[in-house]
Amino acid sequence: MTGGKDGSIMDTLTQQDQKQSIQRLHTLLQGIDAPAKSEEQWDRLSQRVFGTLDARSGGAPRQWRISFMLPQLSVLQLSAAASTVAAVLLIAAGLSLRISVGQPLPTASVIRSQGAVEVSWVGSGRADPNRPWNCVVPSLGISKGLVLRTPQAGAVTIGLEPGTGIEVGENSIVEIRQVTSKYIAVFLEKGTVLAEVSKRAHGQSFRILTPNAECRVVGTIFKVDVTRDSRDNALNTTLSVMRGEVRMVRRAGSDGVSVAEGQYASVRNVSVTAVLPLAASEQTDRSVQLLKAGLAESGPQRSSVMSFASEPSGAEVFVDGVSQGATPLSLAQTPGAHRVSISYLNFDPWDSLVTVGVRAAANIDVSMKRCAARSKDASSSTPSTVRRLVKGSVRGSGVAALPAEPEPAAVADAPEFVQAMAQIEGKKYEEAIAGLAELGEREGLSVADRLAVLGHVVTCLRHLGRFQQALTVLDRMYDMADTPVRKDKILWETVVLKADNLADYQGAEMDLIEYLVTQPQGIWIYEAYTKLAEVQYLLKKYKAAARTYEQLIAAFPDESDLASAVYALAYIERHDLDDCETAVRWYTRLVKDYASSEYLEDATFWRAECYSRLGRVREAREEFQKYSDMFPTGRWKQAVAEQMRGR
């Protein structure tokens, strides 16, 4: 009987255990969701689905082709839309629509215009010399039939779709011949177009047409120049390819040449010249950087406009520390506060925090003052070479993160101070704090003295793990600090403490943004970008982290440590944003520009893996093979061998 009773209790307990363990299992499994997607990612997936459907069925359903354009807002676009519909109806009445062009791209718009760029619309009267011209404004929607004209020293950047856009150089005229999800065609009448084009899916096409040539794109960065020879008036189209491969054909025939990365070729009148190696150009590199930076942030989030003018014109404009071009300049911009600096050689720089509202415009017109022969105030800006040296000396310095500054003479000689230093040396932090606190309260100390004393108190508190107290002292020091350099150091210390010791990532993010905005020339600016990206990553703000890394890369193109930022950016694009196309671009940059970095092996492998995920089998195989050749005993050799066997 007893045994039976025990058995029943045991059974009950076992059943309870079972129930609890099933409940725990249920809770564990319930937490598994696919990574969240943004609307943009859903759109991309939807395009993939319907693109595949169209490719299999031989074209999009009829209703789709003539639907899209009317929701656009501007008068110009409405007229363009009306005309497009009319054009489609005309064609439909007389002929049949010969090509399936896909849906118009509602996000295509002007991102940046420099100088007095003008826009017109050809409608049916392409040859009309008297057609009206209007001023281009950022956010202007781009549709079929628009013509853009740039002046001397002018330029306009157009975002067409994510990762794809063009920059029209000075003295150029371009006409948008087609701008849809399937077919983008830009006619370059004269001048220069620099294009960045993301990988085209099956059935998608991107072309730059000129009067005598046509450049068909697969996915690349390239530049097309149209000029006339002053001696014999011969028409020249020159194609320069910075990345990828572009096919150039004569418009008078179908023959042509393939121009690979680092090469250029020309069509002179009707004959194609040889393909030649391309010389490096700083100007082109800079334009590519600007175009890439513009495309990285194009889209509906840039709903506001900032316009810059200066006297004299031609001054360089920096927004949030990134060079945007020369005045007069207009930019589509994200709403919010932006640190704007305008500088011109031999003139005092202008610097201010400018806030622009949602769908609002900010006009900044600066009359610059010529600077007198001035002694450079070390507290207002620090030469970049010095910044590098300072950074180099403090990186990885552990707890004592406040950069060394000569101790003020008055306090350094005080016996209490000498004693406190000895106590710190002997790791007697509590005693040191007591002595320093007493010293810090003494009347008659200068700000520098008081800050030096409190700085050592912070060091002691960090050693003791009393981070919250250290933060309080730092707040007090920040209020007390009387120069930007001192504020810079204290703010940075606060950020590091919050992020590394208190895991207060949200607070650290806010402080870092404040640091980047208020200390654009700060000693820690490089570290601040890096730390901000890391903190944003930990907060799962993957897009923001990627954008911060991009800003860092654009702001410090010569920084020797940049390889780690490029690798981290590629990692986020591939792993967290699931954007293998972009990841490939960054891995390629890493492999190309930082071939001696420690990341070369991983970058080579992950680029191959991205190709594989993108279904680009040939490139994946080549890359895996390259990895095997370069790293025969590498950490991924097993995985590469499996990949090679599996294909």
Add this chain to the structure above:
Amino acid sequence: MMESREPNRMSLEDIVRKCLEGDRRGQQTLFTHYRSKVTNLVYRFLGPRFDVDEVVQEVFVSLFESLQGFRGLSSLDTWVYRLCMKVCTDQLRKKYRKRQLSIVHVEGGPEELTDPRSPSPQSALMERKELRQEIFGALEKLTVEKRQVVVLYEMDGKTLEEIADIVQAPVGTVKSRLFHGRNELKRHLRRYVES
């Protein structure tokens, strides 16, 4: 939002009819309605080692291509889930995909991105990642049939009857698969499930 709203019988019929006529807006509506459900189901069933978007794309393409085969004998939900399960199972059987698996997770996570001086902030994140890996590792050890039932019941909240309809098996069989699937999972995830 379209996703969170259950379309009523009429509107669903309308949508299906529009899709059958090749109306892209109808297809877009159906895509929007099912995109999250399908993505979550694919992710839960196959895990992060597969290219989830690629599989989801395949599911939707199959869905639109075979929609004329939907006769309304079961609910559209059931039909979509069944199709999704079929595509996922096909994917699982393509063994070469599995080989890529061991690569993806070895790289680690955010620890590569952060300052080596501050290892502590990532630990919680790493624990979550590790747990997720273990869960998917355990699910992979189940047979396809058991995994289907466990995913649909425990993760997707379907009833036994609904699952029976989706996997086209008797309710008793579903119950049995669930029982054994759970037990195997508990064994593999012992350190998390036992108190």
